[in-house]
Amino acid sequence: MVTAQAAREKARTGARRGGREENERLILEAAEAVFAELGFKGATTGAIAERAGLPKANVHYYFPSKDDLYRAVMARVLDRWLAAASSLDDSDDPKDALTRYIAAKMELSRAMPLGSRIFASEIMRGAPAITDHLETTLADWVARRGAIVRRWIAEGKLAPVDPKVLFYMIWATTQHYADFARQIEVLNGGRPLSDEQFAEATRQVARTILRGVLA
Secondary structure (H helix, E strand, O other), rough: OOOHHHHHHHHEEEHHHHHHHHHHHHHHHHHHHHHHHHHHOOOOOHHHHHHHHOOOHHHHOOOOOOHHHHHHHOOOOOOOOHHOOOHHHHHEEEEEHHHHHHHHHHHHHHHHHHHHHHHHHHHHHHOOOOOOHHHHHHHHHHHHHHHHHHHHOOOOOOOOOOOHHHHHHHHHHHHHHHOOOOHHHHHOOOOOHHHHHHHHHHHHHHHHHHHHOOO
């Protein structure tokens, strides 16, 4: 029988062999897939370990519980979404900044659709696992970027708009391409959008939103 101490030593050995960052990446990507397929209740760390191709002990070495792993998946999704708004910080032209932000969010919906679906499911359940993250990290992000939008309005660069309404509109539209990918595929003749179709959709989303807010 393998003792708990032996299991922990095996996990440490595996962590050293594979590299911490690489193992965490494998685990988080596997967790995204399993949580998206089975939901939080149906997912198990055993299934996640199998999907990652790692011993279950390795999963628990990095993430002691399923709750810890789930929160890490959610934080990873949120962090990437919030980082996509860097254009709002480094450009003083709202047309350029918002166009690049929308494009970045669209690309994340294409690259990380499972994370978006897990996030949507979590919010629909009342966000029990990430309320603290929403009340701190997200609230701070909205306050700081909202100040940028209000400055653009004061400078006559944007029409009067509640910054939160603008952000909600961008989030809802861009994340639709992840959360409702199957619907889009069906309406596209049963095929995923091609690179050209997705690029055109990104341009149309940006144009439509900007027409409503640019001064």
